[in-house]
Amino acid sequence: MAWNEPGGNSGGKRNPWGGGNKPEQGPPDLDEVLRNLQRRLAGLFGGGSGGNRTVGGAGPGRGFGIGTIVLVLAAIWAFSGLYTVDAAERGVILRFGKHVATTMPGLRWHLPWPIETKQIVNIQTIESFSEQTRMLTSDENMVDINMEVQFRRASPLDYAFNVNEPEQTLKEVSESAIREIIGRSKLDGVLESGRQEIVARTKELIQRTLDAYKVGLEVTAVNLQDVKVPNEVAPAQQDAIKAREDRDRLSLAAQAYSNDLIPRARGAAVRAVQEAQAYRAQKVSKAEGEAERFTALLTEYERAPAVTRERLYLETVENVLASSKKVVLDTKDGAGNLVYLPIDKLLEQNRRAPRVTTTEPSMTVESTDTSDGTTVTGDRRTRGTR
Known part of the structure; x- marks a missing residue:
């Protein structure tokens, strides 16, 4: 380097033999920094080194570097759209x-x-959650x-769009459903025999509510893991x-008594x-029968009034004396002999033994008592001992 080449301070001369004072160091030149950065980027993407390029210059190296950057960024952006969907998704x-x-x-x-x-x-993945409550x-x-409620996401579109936080909605619907079903059931059925029916009804109610909301979830199972009375x-x-x-x-006993009494009363009424x-x-x-007998008697009376009257009289007296305790003795030929009879024994024997009527042979009599002078023939019965 010649001793008189320009450099350093403007208008100054530098001594090639090291003489003289060193110039004061100022702040870095901004243009120089930009040029260095441009050279490094151009070298990174295949551009030539051009020390004389300015920041605002439009050389071929700078244009090639920016296009490459754009292409690389576009390729990265396009590849970011690739994704994989699994068999269960x-x-x-x-x-x-x-x-x-x-x-x-x-x-x-x-x-x-x-x-x-x-x-x-x-x-396809079955998920579950547990809900513990008192009711x-x-x-x-x-x-x-x-x-415990098990579920899966059956409809991706409904699950993604219709409801915010579908799992939380499922929890709230499940609690509401089990409260409604338990509120309609008795304790014996909840603790023992009715648990299967409660599970089935709860699952049906949860699914029906989710379908109405279009949550996109399907309930696969509902289990009552623990049911007990609080201590x-x-x-x-x-x-x-x-x-x-x-x-x-007591109600059953009263019903049994009623079931026994009412048929008895009905039977007594029918009887x-x-x-x-x-x-x-x-x-x-x-x-x-009395009317027919009276009619027949009237016919006989019209045919023989006297005989019929006497017969009626004798039958009446016989009926009256049959229940009387008096004994009438008829002595023959006016004899004054008194016959002793054990009347009380006869009466007692008469009550025990059947009545036997002994009559004497009837006698045929003729009578002309009729007003027209005709002769009426009849049978006169003698009084007998009963």
């Missing part, structure tokens, strides 16, 4: 927030962000229930259960009606 593609496609398993591509976005939804049954008993209220609840059992027992009907039929038949 579905891809939901959104273009500026609007659903445009639901992709199947495999290697897929979509327009990169910010034009399109993707959301991967697993539709009242229909017979006002308190129970603690630990319920704090167990003694009082047992007393209430015992009182209810006593009430049911009384039948007896009344029989009594009526008997009276009617007897009256009809």
Whole structure:
């Protein structure tokens, strides 16, 4: 380097033999920094070294570097749209927030962000959660229930768009459903025999509510893991259960008594009606018989009035004296001999032995008592001993 070459301070001369004072060091030149940075970028992307290029220059090296950067960035942006969907998943593609496609398993591509976005939804994995709560049954008993709900994401589109926080919605719907079902069930059914029915009804109610909301979830199973009476209220609840059992027992006993008494009363009523009907039929038949006998007697009386009158008289006296305790003795030929008879023994024997009527042979008599002078022939019976 010649001793008189320009450099350093403007207008100054530097001594090649090291003489003279060193110039003061100033701040770095901004243009020089930019030129160095440009040279490094050009070398990185294949540009030549040009020390004389200015910042605002448009040389071929600078244009090649910017184009390469743009191409590289475009390639990176395009490759960012590649994604893979597994066999158990579905891809939901959104273009500026609007659903445009639901992709199947495999290697897929979509327009990169910010034009399109993707959301991967697993539709086969079974997930579960537990819900523990305390509630009242229909017979006002308190129970603690630990319920497990298993579910999967059946509809990717509904799951992604219709409801905010679908899992939280499922928890709230499950709690509401189990409270409704338990509130309509009795304690005995909850603790013992009715648990399967409660599980089935709860699952059906949860699924029906989710379908109405279009949450996109499918309930696969509902399990009651633990159902018990709280320890704090167990003694009082047992007393209430015992009182209810006593009430049911007494109610059944009263029902049994009613079932026994009512048929008896109905049977007695039917029997009384039948007896009344029989009594009526008997009276009617007897009256009809008496009427027929009287009619027949009237016919005989019209044919022989005197004989009929006497016969009626004798029959009447016989009927009257049959129940009398008096004994009439008729002595023959006016003899004054008194015959002793054990009257009390005869009366007692008469009550025990059947009545036998002994009559003497009838005599045929003729009478002309009729007013027209005709002769009436009849049989006159002599009085006998009964």
